Amino acid sequence: MRIRSTNRVTIKHVAKSAGVSTQTVSRVVNNIPGVLPGTRQRVQDAIDKLGYRPNVIARSLTQSRSYTIGVVASGIDYYGPSRTLVGIEQGANEAGYSLNLSLLHQPENDDVQPLLDGFLSRQVDGIIWATQEIGGNLGWLEQEHFPVPVVFLETRPRREVSVVNVDGRYGSQLAVQHLVARGYKHIGVITGPKTWWSARERLQGWRETMAAADLPVEDRQITEGNWSTSSGAIGLETLLEHFPEMDAVFVCNDQMALGVLQTSRKLGRRVPEDLAVVGYDDIPEAAYFWPPLTTIRQNLMNFGSTAVGLLSQLIAARREENDPPVKSETIWLRPELVIRGSSGEGHPPNL
Amino acid sequence: MRIRSTNRVTIKHVAKSAGVSTQTVSRVVNNIPGVLPGTRQRVQDAIDKLGYRPNVIARSLTQSRSYTIGVVASGIDYYGPSRTLVGIEQGANEAGYSLNLSLLHQPENDDVQPLLDGFLSRQVDGIIWATQEIGGNLGWLEQEHFPVPVVFLETRPRREVSVVNVDGRYGSQLAVQHLVARGYKHIGVITGPKTWWSARERLQGWRETMAAADLPVEDRQITEGNWSTSSGAIGLETLLEHFPEMDAVFVCNDQMALGVLQTSRKLGRRVPEDLAVVGYDDIPEAAYFWPPLTTIRQNLMNFGSTAVGLLSQLIAARREENDPPVKSETIWLRPELVIRGSSGEGHPPNL
DNA sequence: ATGAAAGCGCTAACAG
DNA sequence: CTGTTAGCGCTTTCAT
Numbered sequence: 001m002r003i004r005s006t007n008r009v010t011i012k013h014v015a016k017s018a019g020v021s022t023q024t025v026s027r028v029v030n031n032i033p034g035v036l037p038g039t040r041q042r043v044q045d046a047i048d049k050l051g052y053r054p055n056v057i058a059r060s061l062t063q064s065r066s067y068t069i070g071v072v073a074s075g076i077d078y079y080g081p082s083r084t085l086v087g088i089e090q091g092a093n094e095a096g097y098s099l100n101l102s103l104l105h106q107p108e109n110d111d112v113q114p115l116l117d118g119f120l121s122r123q124v125d126g127i128i129w130a131t132q133e134i135g136g137n138l139g140w141l142e143q144e145h146f147p148v149p150v151v152f153l154e155t156r157p158r159r160e161v162s163v164v165n166v167d168g169r170y171g172s173q174l175a176v177q178h179l180v181a182r183g184y185k186h187i188g189v190i191t192g193p194k195t196w197w198s199a200r201e202r203l204q205g206w207r208e209t210m211a212a213a214d215l216p217v218e219d220r221q222i223t224e225g226n227w228s229t230s231s232g233a234i235g236l237e238t239l240l241e242h243f244p245e246m247d248a249v250f251v252c253n254d255q256m257a258l259g260v261l262q263t264s265r266k267l268g269r270r271v272p273e274d275l276a277v278v279g280y281d282d283i284p285e286a287a288y289f290w291p292p293l294t295t296i297r298q299n300l301m302n303f304g305s306t307a308v309g310l311l312s313q314l315i316a317a318r319r320e321e322n323d324p325p326v327k328s329e330t331i332w333l334r335p336e337l338v339i340r341g342s343s344g345e346g347h348p349p350n351l
Numbered sequence: 352m353r354i355r356s357t358n359r360v361t362i363k364h365v366a367k368s369a370g371v372s373t374q375t376v377s378r379v380v381n382n383i384p385g386v387l388p389g390t391r392q393r394v395q396d397a398i399d400k401l402g403y404r405p406n407v408i409a410r411s412l413t414q415s416r417s418y419t420i421g422v423v424a425s426g427i428d429y430y431g432p433s434r435t436l437v438g439i440e441q442g443a444n445e446a447g448y449s450l451n452l453s454l455l456h457q458p459e460n461d462d463v464q465p466l467l468d469g470f471l472s473r474q475v476d477g478i479i480w481a482t483q484e485i486g487g488n489l490g491w492l493e494q495e496h497f498p499v500p501v502v503f504l505e506t507r508p509r510r511e512v513s514v515v516n517v518d519g520r521y522g523s524q525l526a527v528q529h530l531v532a533r534g535y536k537h538i539g540v541i542t543g544p545k546t547w548w549s550a551r552e553r554l555q556g557w558r559e560t561m562a563a564a565d566l567p568v569e570d571r572q573i574t575e576g577n578w579s580t581s582s583g584a585i586g587l588e589t590l591l592e593h594f595p596e597m598d599a600v601f602v603c604n605d606q607m608a609l610g611v612l613q614t615s616r617k618l619g620r621r622v623p624e625d626l627a628v629v630g631y632d633d634i635p636e637a638a639y640f641w642p643p644l645t646t647i648r649q650n651l652m653n654f655g656s657t658a659v660g661l662l663s664q665l666i667a668a669r670r671e672e673n674d675p676p677v678k679s680e681t682i683w684l685r686p687e688l689v690i691r692g693s694s695g696e697g698h699p700p701n702l
Numbered sequence: 703a704t705g706a707a708a709g710c711g712c713t714a715a716c717a718g
Numbered sequence: 719c720t721g722t723t724a725g726c727g728c729t730t731t732c733a734t
Contacts, residue, residue: 008415008498010711021721026713034719056472057411058711061726064359066408068451082433089454098473100419101452103440121407122449147359229639258639265641285636288580288609290616361727372705377729385703409727412710 009052018046029054060123065319069311070100070119074107074131078227079254079283080300084130084153087304094305095312100124108134108195116140120147126311129153130304133197149314151307154198157330162314164307164331168198171296171335172205175250175278178294178337180213182344184248184276188221190235190260192252202252202280221246225256232259240267248276248343254283257293261342265290272344282338291341298335306331360403369397380405411474416670420662421451421470425458425482429578430605430634431651435481435504438655445656446663451475459485459546467491471498477662480504481655484548500665502658505549508681513665515658515682519549522647522686523556526601526629529645529688531564533695535599535627539572541586541611543603553603553631572597576607583610591618599627599694605634608644612693616641623695633689642692649686657682 011029015022020043027035028043035043046052060066069092076082085101092099100122104110119127126149133155141161152163179187189206192199203222210217220242225231232251236259239246251257257279261271269275271291279286282297310331317327362380366373371394378386379394386394397403411417420443427433436452443450451473455461470478477500484506492512503514530538540557543550554573561568571593576582583602587610590597602608608630612622620626622642630637633648661682668678 008711011713012711022712023714023721024719027720030713036719039719053468053472055412055474055711057408057417057474058726059713060408061406061412061711061728062713064726076427077430077433077437079428082428086428086454089452090456093453098469099452101440101450102444103437105441117404118449121404123406123408229636233639255636258636262639262641285580285606285609288584288613290613290641359727362729363727373728374705374730375703378704381729387703390703406727409710410729412712412727413729415710 008055009050010055011052013050014043014046014052017050018043064123065125066123067097068100068122068124069097069308070102070122070124070127072102072104072112072115072127072129072131074104076103080281080298081130083300084304087301087306088128088130088308089304090301091305091308095308097125097308097312104131107131108137110137112137112140124148126150126315128307128311129155130307134193135195149311149318151311151314153303153307156197158328160328162310162329164303164310164333166298166300166303166333166335168201168335169205169208171280171298172202172250173209174335174337175280175296176206176209176213178339178343179248179250179276179278180209180215182276185215186221186243186245186247187215188223188239188243188246188249190223190225190232190239190249190251190256192225192227194224199252206250218243225252227253227255229255229259229262232256233263234259236260236263237267246275248278250278250280252280254279254281254286254293254295257286257295257342258289261289261291261293271342276344277342279342286338287340289342294340294343295338296335297338299333303333306333359406360401361406362403364401365394365397365403368401369394415474416476417474418448419451419473419475420448420659421453421473421475421478423453423455423463423466423478423480423482425455427454431632431649432481434651435655438652438657439479439481439659440655441652442656442659446659448476448659448663455482458482459488461488463488463491475499477501477666479658479662480506481658485544486546500662500669502662502665504654504658507548509679511679513661513680515654515661515684517649517651517654517684517686519552519686520556520559522631522649523553523601524560525686525688526631526647527557527560527564529690529694530599530601530627530629531560531566533627536566537572537594537596537598538566539574539590539594539597539600541574541576541583541590541600541602541607543576543578545575550603557601569594576603578604578606580606580610580613583607584614585610587611587614588618597626599629601629601631603631605630605632605637605644605646608637608646608693609640612640612642612644622693627695628693630693637689638691640693645691645694646689647686648689650684654684657684 011022011025014025025043028040073085102115129152155163157163191203207217223235223238225235251260260277264271264275271277279293279295282295286293286295362373362376365376376394379391424436453466480503506514508514542554558568574586574589576586602611608628611628615622615626622628630644630646633646637644637646
């Protein structure tokens with residue numbers, strides 16, 4: 001007989017102490033009806049006395065479900081991803097799941113297979129893929145039918161796959177329409193890396209809205225950043241060189257917009273008199289930039305919890321039906337416009 | 352006989368397919384010596400053919416360890432905590448642990464008992480308490496001997512408990528000594544909430560260093576913020592009212608420092624000519640504030656992975672010795688000073 | 703070098 | 719309403 005070093009209390013100890021079978025203890029612990037109040041009380045007392053805590057691992061084994069979801073995230077030291085993660089955690093909590101977190105340090109080319117294997121070995125009930133679609137980093141999706149449900153965030157909608165997205169084209173539309181309404185006509189754009197699906201969407205929104213407003217759309221009005229503040233600074237210089245008549249710029253995240261604000265100050269261009277700036281994300285600091293930044297706000301907590309909601313539906317569906325119909329769904333959330341000084345608040349439109 | 356809906360491959364299937372016992376499969380999977388190369392190969396082929404993935408849950412049950420550590424964090428939508436979490440994840444990965452993440456939404460008064468129970472029910476091998484010590488939110492520590500090792504981050508050192516800290520007093524010392532060296536003499540401070548242990552440490556460092564430099568230390572030189580940009584803005588106004596001769600201010604995080612920069616611009620005080628500013632954290636944007644912010648940098652990734660390293664030592668120690676000697680340890684990491692424009696870079700010291 | 707038996711802590715299925 | 723039996727998938731122990 002092996003000697004257990006840790007002297008943990010099990011369901012058997014409780015059963016013996018309360019003078020019932022382990023089955024009855026199990027019923028009490030899981031609040032299953034059909035136990036006499038007296039018995040229930042006796043068992044509960046034993047549980048309290050012994051400090052019994054059910055072993056979720058053992059339960060998982062019999063039920064072949066772990067009450068855990070795997071989350072793959074990246075870039076959580078940035079505002080957007082971390083905020084999304086908070087939403088996921090909150091949603092998971094409410095739905096009774098615990099979170100198993102894995103981070104991708106190079107989301108564009110990490111080998112995801114070991115990570116997926118790890119999740120499956122740990123018997124997660126489902127997976128949330130909360131990392132950006134960059135280049136071909138979703139290629140593994142082509143593989144055979146996946147053993148657990150997966151919900152993807154911010155990825156191109158695909159057949160047979162469930163996705164939750166924030167509508168980036170719509171966000172860009174809000175930004176450009178706002179600038180147009182205020183009388184700006186020469187509108188440039190600083191995009192994120194074009195390898196990112198979401199960056200392409202935002203750019204596409206700019207294109208469409210510009211065209212719809214009968215404004216010119218030329219390559220010299222576009223430059224590509226890498227989301228960093230310094231790339232925004234460089235981006236502005238590039239744009240002004242090729243597109244000197246520019247009077248407004250849509251910058252695809254707030255960090256780059258900060259670089260734009262600082263560089264335009266250096267160059268002596270007043271914001272918003274000489275140059276209007278609209279960012280994207282509404283990071284908390286955006287309201288304290290100088291001038292305060294007009295930007296596009298996404299409800300990221302909601303984004304994360306929506307993903308969990310969808311995932312738990314999918315998990316439930318798979319449990320109920322033996323033949324899982326792999327219903328794929330794409331949910332689109334809408335961002336909103338936040339108007340501040342950098343696009344002319346407090347200044348007359350320069351018509 | 353129950354019908355399993357999910358048709359997962361188990362060790363038995365592999366055993367049968369390879370014509371060996373489950374023992375032998377187990378030995379192959381876990382790289383245990385004492386299997387003939389031929390047998391090993393045959394088993395490996397079966398594993399590959401069937402796509403077998405060991406069930407970590409079942410393994411956990413027999414070994415009574417889960418290869419998982421629980422992490423309690425809060426405020427991960429801020430730079431410091433999220434960066435620390437990245438470090439923890441990386442360290443855990445390297446040490447072969449997976450991460451079970453729980454977030455505290457109100458770190459100062461959430462009831463942590465259900466959270467701890469959840470971790471213990473899930474049989475985590477250890478816990479990292481990566482949330483700030485605020486008020487009495489560590490009161491639960493007084494309870495009886497804890498069943499798994501715990502490492503605390505950023506908390507007051509205690510007997511019988513293991514802690515990893517970044518030395519905030521030393522950080523403040525760097526900041527103040529720098530200002531003194533540049534000739535500033537009337538140095539105010541905007542602290543974080545005094546209920547936070549780490550905020551008090553930073554304030555204490557300011558006090559000590561001021562005293563050591565024979566500079567006055569009065570209450571009117573001190574004001575308390577809540578880490579937010581707006582509280583920094585208000586803090587500066589308060590300080591200037593009570594301490595009008597102030598020529599430099601040490602702000603205990605970069606977000607508040609941003610509020611200070613913006614307000615001082617509004618008030619027509621030039622930075623650093625009229626007012627030097629030093630922040631704390633070195634968030635990525637700090638280099639792009641105007642003027643760029645002098646600040647205190649902490650290596651937070653290292654902070655997180657150090658915590659994991661300590662924890663896995665503690666876990667190993669408990670497994671080896673039946674009588675765990677509860678050796679507590681406190682590790683101090685040192686921050687560094689990053690000099691930029693807000694404290695007079697490029698300007699002569701105003702002696 | 704390999705296998706048989708027992709059991710980790712719990713719950714599903716059936717009796718009674 | 720309550721108990722008995724038989725596993726979940728794996729590893730440990732002890733034979734052979």
